[in-house]
Amino acid sequence: MAEVKYKVKKGDQVQVMAGKDSGxxxxxxxxxxxxxxxxxxxxxxxxxxxxxxxxxxxxxxxELEAPLNISNVQVLCKKCGPTRIGIKVDGDSKVRICKKCGESL
Ligand SMILES: [Zn+2]
Structure with missing residues (x-):
């Protein structure tokens, strides 16, 4: 089954949560x-x-960017900062929302 495993997208602004570039x-x-x-x-x-x-x-x-584990980055919400992504079904489309404040990402 095609499960959406990763909700982050190319171009997302993210914060590193672990490692040498944490924060x-x-x-x-x-x-x-x-x-x-x-x-x-x-x-x-x-x-x-x-x-x-x-x-x-x-x-x-x-100097090159080395890959980071996807679980070590979090998407930035304009209101709350680093957050988890939720999915809201809006009619036929799915919208990514901030799990903290519900704002669309
Ligand atoms: Zn938020």
Whole structure:
């Protein structure tokens, strides 16, 4: 059965709830549904060595966003801050709402 496992969407503003970037906020760039992880813009940065493109060129170190466990991020509600997402059925469509205040997200 196709169950909606993750309610977050690409582009959501989220707050990190655990780890080295705990408390920081950012926008979801990518959701990896198969592993249950998300890439959040500017968060959980890791340094990676990039191979030189051609011979004689030096490799460089670049910073990349490492995936965060989806359970460690919470969507930000404009009123309450980090919150859980609820689903409200409105006619034929489903609306994502803040579980604390009921405001649509
Ligand atoms: Zn709220």
């Amino acid at each position: 920081k906020t950012g926008r979801i760039l990518k959701i990896q549904r198969d592993t249950g992880r998300v890439i959040v813009e500017g968060l959980n940065m890791v340094k990676k060595a990039q191979k030189p493109k051609s011979q004689g060129e030096k490799g460089s170190i670049i």
